[in-house]
Amino acid sequence: MKNAEEIFNILKDNFGDAVIALDKDTPTEAVITVDPLKIHLVGEFLRTNEDMMFDSLMCLSGVDDANGKKVKDADGTDIIEGGTLSVYYHLHSVSLKHKITLKVSAPREDAKVESVENVWKCADWHEREAFDLVGIKFLNHPDLRRIMMPYDWEEGSHPLRKDYKNPEFYQGMKVPY
Amino acid sequence: MGLLDKEFSDGNIVIAPVEDLFNWARLSSIWQLGFGLACCAIEMMATSMSHYDFDRFGVIPRNTPRQADAIIISGTVTLKMATRIKRLYEQMPAPKYIISMGSCANCGGPYWEHGYHVLKGIDRVIPVDVYVPGCPPRPEALLEGLLKLQDKIRNESLRKKSA
Numbered sequence: 439m440k441n442a443e444e445i446f447n448i449l450k451d452n453f454g455d456a457v458i459a460l461d462k463d464t465p466t467e468a469v470i471t472v473d474p475l476k477i478h479l480v481g482e483f484l485r486t487n488e489d490m491m492f493d494s495l496m497c498l499s500g501v502d503d504a505n506g507k508k509v510k511d512a513d514g515t516d517i518i519e520g521g522t523l524s525v526y527y528h529l530h531s532v533s534l535k536h537k538i539t540l541k542v543s544a545p546r547e548d549a550k551v552e553s554v555e556n557v558w559k560c561a562d563w564h565e566r567e568a569f570d571l572v573g574i575k576f577l578n579h580p581d582l583r584r585i586m587m588p589y590d591w592e593e594g595s596h597p598l599r600k601d602y603k604n605p606e607f608y609q610g611m612k613v614p615y
Numbered sequence: 616m617g618l619l620d621k622e623f624s625d626g627n628i629v630i631a632p633v634e635d636l637f638n639w640a641r642l643s644s645i646w647q648l649g650f651g652l653a654c655c656a657i658e659m660m661a662t663s664m665s666h667y668d669f670d671r672f673g674v675i676p677r678n679t680p681r682q683a684d685a686i687i688i689s690g691t692v693t694l695k696m697a698t699r700i701k702r703l704y705e706q707m708p709a710p711k712y713i714i715s716m717g718s719c720a721n722c723g724g725p726y727w728e729h730g731y732h733v734l735k736g737i738d739r740v741i742p743v744d745v746y747v748p749g750c751p752p753r754p755e756a757l758l759e760g761l762l763k764l765q766d767k768i769r770n771e772s773l774r775k776k777s778a
């Protein structure tokens with residue numbers, strides 16, 4: 439069993455600049471921020487290293503941080519420009535009984551994060567969900583399609599973005615109340 | 616309901632207007648499409664179970680729309696599902712009836728404002744005969760809805776199709 443600081447230091451020794459920060463001021467597990475293009479390597483290390491053994495990806499969530507500039511678009515509604523989208527990975531080691539949270543942040547306009555599907559198989563559908571609802575593109579994902587919304591939902595429209603606007607119609611059905 | 620009251624007195628002869636007979640047969644064996652959507656479906660299943668016993672009104676779940684007379688829209692209709700419901704409805708043979716169960720199917724329910732994925736009322740896609748309000752409606756309410764549907768069928772005319 440390792441605490442967050444030890445895990446952070448081991449990662450820092452192995453990955454250097456790809457491991458960015460440790461945030462211990464959280465209500466649950468400490469959060470380690472990682473480079474979005476190195477997350478699959480960090481994940482593989484955490485899963486296989488003998489001192490880590492994070493064999494269970496408990497949850498993978500996409501988050502719209504909404505930390506960009508609020509601007510008005512042509513028809514007067516607020517949209518967000520700039521800022522980041524984040525993905526959180528909640529990890530648990532069944533054998534060593536320790537937990538940690540990883541976080542990656544990518545620019546909102548073109549959020550690209552490496553897929554961890556080949557590290558933890560269960561990430562497959564979680565990543566599809568984060569892509570579908572928040573619009574994070576997972577590089578090297580085997581099958582990055584929408585999973586909840588219909589396949590013919592408007593391209594590039596991701597409902598859980600904070601500045602999402604409902605379409606007026608879907609397949610001839612009126613959407614607003 | 617008077618259809619078979621006196622005409623039974625002797626022999627095996629039953630005299631009744633054919634309209635009443637048809638309507639009576641129809642309303643006493645409403646086979647519903649076995650189809651549940653969200654939390655309301657749990658109440659619908661409870662209605663089918665022994666305690667409330669939908670079966671005593673002749674309601675049996677069928678597994679194919681081709682053999683169903685009624686469809687109970689029991690729950691949240693997402694836009695994705697609405698296209699499928701429309702197809703199921705079109706596959707049912709006439710006469711066909713629809714009970715809209717719960718606030719979600721009636722008008723969008725708790726998703727009326729922020730439900731980007733919810734159809735705000737199934738009557739935007741298919742015609743509804745009976746609305747059952749509630750979130751979820753208790754089995755008694757669904758039974759009441761069924762009785763209302765039976766009333767509607769009882770007054771139907773063969774010449775003028777209403778549904």
Ligand code: SF4
Binds near residue numbers: 718720750752
């Ligand atoms: S009306 Fe209420 S109980 Fe029924 S499906 Fe909607 S949310 Fe669930």
